Amino acid sequence: MRVLILGGSGLISTETTRAVLELGHDATALTRGKTPFRVTKAAGREVKTVVGERQDAALLRKVLADVNPEAVIDLICYQPQEMRDLLAARNPGLRQIVFVSTVCALGGALAEHPAGARTECRPNSGYGRNKKELEEILSQAHASGDVAATTFRPSSTDGPGAWLSGSIWCRDPMLFRLLKARRPVPVCADVLCHHGSTRDVGRALALSAGRAACFGKKYQVVGDECITHAEWTRRSAEGLGIHDPQIVEIPGAWLNEKLSNWKGVGFLRDIWRFHGCFDTSELKRDIPEWRPELTVADNARLTWQWAQDSGKWAAAQADFKPEFEPEPLCEAHARASKAFFAE
Numbered sequence: 345m346r347v348l349i350l351g352g353s354g355l356i357s358t359e360t361t362r363a364v365l366e367l368g369h370d371a372t373a374l375t376r377g378k379t380p381f382r383v384t385k386a387a388g389r390e391v392k393t394v395v396g397e398r399q400d401a402a403l404l405r406k407v408l409a410d411v412n413p414e415a416v417i418d419l420i421c422y423q424p425q426e427m428r429d430l431l432a433a434r435n436p437g438l439r440q441i442v443f444v445s446t447v448c449a450l451g452g453a454l455a456e457h458p459a460g461a462r463t464e465c466r467p468n469s470g471y472g473r474n475k476k477e478l479e480e481i482l483s484q485a486h487a488s489g490d491v492a493a494t495t496f497r498p499s500s501t502d503g504p505g506a507w508l509s510g511s512i513w514c515r516d517p518m519l520f521r522l523l524k525a526r527r528p529v530p531v532c533a534d535v536l537c538h539h540g541s542t543r544d545v546g547r548a549l550a551l552s553a554g555r556a557a558c559f560g561k562k563y564q565v566v567g568d569e570c571i572t573h574a575e576w577t578r579r580s581a582e583g584l585g586i587h588d589p590q591i592v593e594i595p596g597a598w599l600n601e602k603l604s605n606w607k608g609v610g611f612l613r614d615i616w617r618f619h620g621c622f623d624t625s626e627l628k629r630d631i632p633e634w635r636p637e638l639t640v641a642d643n644a645r646l647t648w649q650w651a652q653d654s655g656k657w658a659a660a661q662a663d664f665k666p667e668f669e670p671e672p673l674c675e676a677h678a679r680a681s682k683a684f685f686a687e
Contacts, residue, residue, distance in 0.1 A: 345554050346437075348411050349373040350398055350430075351419035352391065353381045355505045356444065356498065359546025360417060365389040367550055372411045374398065382505065399426060405433035415553040417442040422474060427481045431490065440492040440559065442552055443482050447499045447564060447622060448472030452614050457536075458570070458623040461562040469614045479562070492559035494552050496545070499566045499620060502643035503542030504650035510539055510576050512599065514611040517660035520648065523581050523589055528674045531573040532612075533593035536619045539576065540566040541638035548627060548634050557630040564622035567636040573616065576640055583644030592674045602676065606667055 347364050351357035352373025358381070364371045365386035375381075377395035384391055394411075396403040398420050408416075412435050421427055421443065430441065447459070449472050455464040467473045479495050486493035500509040511519040512530060522529045548565045552558040571579070574591050581589040596617025603609050628634060638646075651657040 345414045346370045346412060347372070347550075347553055348407065348413035348416045349391075349419070350416060350421065351375065352393070353379045354419065355503065356501055356542050356545050356549075357419040358382050358505055359503065359542045360419065360549045361391050361546075362386045362543075363547045363550035364417070364553070365391060367553075369550075369553065372407075372413070374404070374407055399423075399429075401429040401433065404429060408433050408435040408438070411435075412437045414438065415440045415442060417444075417549055417553065419444045419549075421478060422471075424474065424477050424481060427478045431481070431485050434491060438491055440494060440554065441482060441485075442494045442496065442549055442558075443478065444549065445475045445479050445495050445497045445562075446472065447497045447566075447620065448615070449476040449479060449497060452618040454619065454621075457619060458538075458621040459564060460623040461564070461626055469610075472614075486560050492556075494558045494560075495562040496549060496552075496565045497563065497622075498540055498545050499538050499564070499622060500615075501540045501542055501545050502640075502647060503638075504646050505542065506647075507651070507656075508580060508644060508647055510537060510573065510580065510616075512603075512612050512616060513608060516608070517651070517657065518666065519577075519580070520584070520651065520657070521660075521664070522670060523577075523584055523586050526586075526588075526590060528590045528592045528670045529577055530592045530594050530599065530670050530674055530677075531577050532596035532599065532616050533574070535573050535596055535617060536570055536621050537573055537576050537616070538566045538570040538620050538622050539640060539643070541636065541643050543638055544634075544636045548631065551631045551634055555631065561626065561630060563627040563630075564624055565627060566622050566624060567639070568624075569640055570621045571640070579640040580644040583641035583646075584648050592670075592677075594674070594677045598677060598680070599673075602673065603668070608667070
């Protein structure tokens, strides 16, 4: 079938492109042209590319008319008007829009664990609120019969193309620096997190294209390992060949208060200090050939290989200007804990 990928060269969209080609589809990607494609060929097929801005409604209409896709996989829709433009410009042959949302649409403090398709959405960030509204716009189009809608909500997703997302520094090489130097790694204490791999998420998106069982559905798409932040860090370290990481567990509320003026506090404030556990049973039922294949350790190993091969690790070492070091933070928490228990 003809598949138009909005995106195609980013973190998840690279693996989506690979999977679409592997499944034998005729793939075209609309991309800004700012990020080089890491995958252009797979299984003897090659993705066609169109360079332009996703927000350019006139260009979007032309691309849809020229490509005449049967399915659109939209990985770069962030504003409500962008979804409205896509729906207004859709070509007559378009049967399905596969939209990549986020678990942030469900909120920071989730209404229930594990969160599923019918869990109440109560986002606590602008990003999550926008994605929730986008889901609603697409659901309305589905209900009206305009086009079949399939929505995916990835959680933190790791793999080649970006630094790991699960530390309090999020997409930053700081975690690798600390682990490699055997320095303390502060993590949120006793908080569950649920990560996925770019390869597994990309396969799920591609497998849903044209599949009637997925029409009108919303899926959480993560791996099978719902574990604590400490365990995620431990398994990530194993992927780097490090078996004795110095993990320091600190309550998320304390970290959030202590780092309130840090420019990177948003992920800690809105995401990491809350439990995140997600149900993938409906996804596995509707796409029975899909199962997560890569573990947390695999993601770390593959990301580390990418960082070395791409020169990102060398560049990060040369441009190392941390806003804060972990040792004083960990020592301050140790003193606070000692004083609390002494009272």
